[in-house]
Amino acid sequence: MRSPIRYVLVLLVSCLVGALGIVAPAHGAAPKAGPAPQIVVPPNVxxxxxxxxxxxxxxxxxxxxxxxxxxxxxxxxxxxxxxxxxxxxxxxxxxxxxxxxxxxxxxxxxxxxxxxxxxxxxxxxxxxxxxxxxxxxxxxxxxxxxxxxxxxxxxxxxxxxxxxxxxxxxxxxxxxxxxxxxxxxxxxxxxxxxxxxxxxxxxxxxxxxxxxxxxxxxxxxxxxxxxxxxxxxxxxxxxxxxxxxxxxxxxxxxxxxxxxxxxxxxxxxxxxxxxxxxxxxxxxxxxxxxxxxxxxxxxxxPAGTWFGTWGSGVRVRSGTNTGTSIVSELPAGVEVLVDCQVQGQTVNVPPYTNNWWAHLPLYPGYMTNIYVSSPGNQLPGVPTC
Missing domain, CATH: 3.40.710.10 (DD-peptidase/beta-lactamase superfamily)
Structure with missing residues (x-):
């Protein structure tokens, strides 16, 4: 049997909640957004x-x-x-x-x-x-x-x-x-x-x-x-x-x-x-x-995926072969943004051989995928140009 006193208290609380516009979260509702992302300071920096x-x-x-x-x-x-x-x-x-x-x-x-x-x-x-x-x-x-x-x-x-x-x-x-x-x-x-x-x-x-x-x-x-x-x-x-x-x-x-x-x-x-x-x-x-x-x-x-690189003196070129003009050279070991990849000249850097080239929109230009730190000749998750 419901207690009359408890019933009255519940009713009063319900009315107060409704008057204040307070809505209880539904079961399974998404949590409130947390604080804004913190500044990412890399280790040892x-x-x-x-x-x-x-x-x-x-x-x-x-x-x-x-x-x-x-x-x-x-x-x-x-x-x-x-x-x-x-x-x-x-x-x-x-x-x-x-x-x-x-x-x-x-x-x-x-x-x-x-x-x-x-x-x-x-x-x-x-x-x-x-x-x-x-x-x-x-x-x-x-x-x-x-x-x-x-x-x-x-x-x-x-x-x-x-x-x-x-x-x-x-x-x-x-x-x-x-x-x-x-x-x-x-x-x-x-x-x-x-x-x-x-x-x-x-x-x-x-x-x-x-x-x-x-x-x-x-x-x-x-x-x-x-x-x-x-x-x-x-x-x-x-x-x-x-x-x-x-x-x-x-x-x-x-x-x-x-x-x-x-x-x-x-x-x-x-x-x-x-x-x-x-x-x-x-x-x-x-x-x-x-x-x-x-x-x-x-x-x-800018759109794209960030990848690490290896090697020094890696050249960014205007096209997908080594005969095209040099846009710039990469600082040794720097990350690069890649927005797409395309087949071009086959490049041989023993023990690697690859005919895929990454497009770097920030230069803009192309580099052979050989020097991108990623397994396989094609970069995962990167569309073709």
């Missing part, structure tokens, strides 16, 4: 990440945002801003400087950076730009290495501050000149390194980039057709202390920064350090994995 959506004025990702990294080529953003700072209302750039600045921004040219580091006063550039832009974690290189502009300390948060100044506060001529060059950044740096890691590998255009790398070799883009672009990066030295924090000058640094989306909607700064001895291809792949995991509103990702 130290990362500083900041992703800022200019449309909403909010950060969508933050990790170690104030941590100082050696800037490598990211300091070139400060060099060009310092050069343009007092050029007057017309911001006229002499032809020789325009040529030098263009290659510094588009191909991360070190000779140009050294020129401006010297002529603009070295560390004085940093001492001027820090208060101008309100930077909080940026400092000159250690006193033991005053000429090493790549050893300027910087953080992911400060990188975002730099881009926000360029995009939202700088005079229109300054903004358009710098961002125009960053949108036109080329795959191959003048030192022979492939600089399309991170942002360009993870998102479809439009994007703009300023990348940084230090302490590595075997950077791709080193075929005979690109030999004239070869140069040298600064050597790694023992760690030094800049200000209150120790800045690691030994582990291999690889950074991807810039904007993604129409109207430069989202600013992305991903700074990484890899264990000493890491190859460029491995660091490149790890940075790609990290950046692909980021929440970048409005961004779209």
């Amino acid at each position: 130290t990362a500083g990440v900041a992703v800022f959506d200019r449309q909403t004025g909010q950060f969508t990702e933050q990790l170690n945002t104030a941590m100082q990294f050696r800037s490598a080529s990211l300091v070139k953003l400060l060099l060009v801003l310092d050069f343009l700072w007092n050029r007057g209302p017309t911001y006229d750039i002499p032809a020789a400087d325009r040529t030098r600045l263009d290659v510094m921004l588009q191909r991360s040219d070190d000779a140009a950076a050294s020129h401006y580091w010297s002529t603009l006063g070295g560390s004085a550039v940093i001492n001027r730009m820090v208060p101008r832009l309100g930077l909080q974690n940026t400092a000159p290189p250690p006193s033991t290495h005053p000429g090493f502009w790549g050893y300027v300390a910087i953080s992911a948060a400060d990188v975002v501050r730099i881009y926000r100044y360029i995009l939202d506060q700088a005079p229109a001529q300054v903004r358009d000149y710098i961002m125009g060059n960053l949108h036109a950044a080329k795959r191959c740096g003048t030192d022979g390194f492939d600089q399309y890691m991170g942002i360009p590998s993870s998102f479809n255009r439009p994007w703009a980039i300023k990348q940084g790398w230090s302490g590595m070799s075997s950077g791709g883009c080193t075929s005979a057709t690109l030999a004239s672009l070869m140069g040298a990066k600064e050597p790694a030295v023992a760690p030094a202390v800049i200000g209150p924090m120790a800045v690691d000058l030994t582990r291999e640094a690889l950074h991807s920064t810039g904007t993604v989306g129409a109207g430069d909607r989202v600013i992305v700064a991903a700074l990484t350090l890899n264990p000493d001895g890491t190859s460029y291809g491995a660091a490149y792949s790890r940075l790609n994995q990290l950046v692909r995991s980021l929440n970048v509103p409005g961004a779209t990702k």
Whole structure:
């Protein structure tokens, strides 16, 4: 027999639930969506990440945002801003400087950076730009290495501050000149390194980039057709202390920064350090994995499947035979995105023989399947072109 008191209580609770619009989940109903995916930081990688959506004025990702990294080529953003700072209302750039600045921004040219580091006063550039832009974690290189502009300390948060100044506060001529060059950044740096890691590998255009790398070799883009672009990066030295924090000058640094989306909607700064001895291809792949995991509103990702590769000096060609032109060379051991595969010239690399070629949409071009890390001549799950 049902208890009258219990019946009344159940009835009252039912009415209250209905009044509040509370609906009990049906048996077997899907659970509520969990938290957004976390930033994927590969093992043994130290990362500083900041992703800022200019449309909403909010950060969508933050990790170690104030941590100082050696800037490598990211300091070139400060060099060009310092050069343009007092050029007057017309911001006229002499032809020789325009040529030098263009290659510094588009191909991360070190000779140009050294020129401006010297002529603009070295560390004085940093001492001027820090208060101008309100930077909080940026400092000159250690006193033991005053000429090493790549050893300027910087953080992911400060990188975002730099881009926000360029995009939202700088005079229109300054903004358009710098961002125009960053949108036109080329795959191959003048030192022979492939600089399309991170942002360009993870998102479809439009994007703009300023990348940084230090302490590595075997950077791709080193075929005979690109030999004239070869140069040298600064050597790694023992760690030094800049200000209150120790800045690691030994582990291999690889950074991807810039904007993604129409109207430069989202600013992305991903700074990484890899264990000493890491190859460029491995660091490149790890940075790609990290950046692909980021929440970048409005961004779209290129279609295809990621595969590892093996071998060094692997060439990407314009067609499916070894007589076609060389598009680029892969950093040794780097991951590649494949969207389709097609039969072409039979290639023999003992003990392997294969006539299948993978299409790499990010280059774009083709590479023999021999150098793709996958069993069998055809790649599993990849359609034919």
